[in-house]
Amino acid sequence: MRQERQTSFLKTVEAAERFITGFEDDPDQEGIPALLKNLREIISAETKSKSVPEKSADIYKPTCSECGSDDILNDAYAEWDNDGQSWILQQVFDKGAICQDCGGETSLDWVPPTHPRLRSS
Numbered sequence: 001m002r003q004e005r006q007t008s009f010l011k012t013v014e015a016a017e018r019f020i021t022g023f024e025d026d027p028d029q030e031g032i033p034a035l036l037k038n039l040r041e042i043i044s045a046e047t048k049s050k051s052v053p054e055k056s057a058d059i060y061k062p063t064c065s066e067c068g069s070d071d072i073l074n075d076a077y078a079e080w081d082n083d084g085q086s087w088i089l090q091q092v093f094d095k096g097a098i099c100q101d102c103g104g105e106t107s108l109d110w111v112p113p114t115h116p117r118l119r120s121s
């Protein structure tokens with residue numbers, strides 16, 4: 001409901017901006033440039049806030065606390081799914097992570113995914 005109200009709000013402001021633009025060069029109308037400036041600031045702020053992807057800062061990846069590699073295997077249980085005919089990850093354990101670069105057991109550091117290898121895959 002809130003989303004619908006915001007959309008119609010933006011549409012109304014845009015319609016007002018288009019309407020008032022028609023009077024922009026009319027010397028009989030006062031305060032048009034200031035009014036248009038305000039309306040256009042509202043429109044650009046509304047449009048900008050919608051184009052920014054949400055939660056991008058909340059994405060993290062596990063990395064090796066020893067060497068920083070994200071080539072990590074984790075100890076887990078998988079359960080066979082008859083309907084989907086595949087293994088479904090049931091439980092991932094907090095301990096038992098293995099770094100494929102170090103070749104041994106390690107603990108994990110959760111970091112934002114800035115590594116190019118993760119972005120391309």
Ligand SMILES: [Zn+2]
Nearest residue numbers: 064067099102
């Ligand atoms: Zn490592």
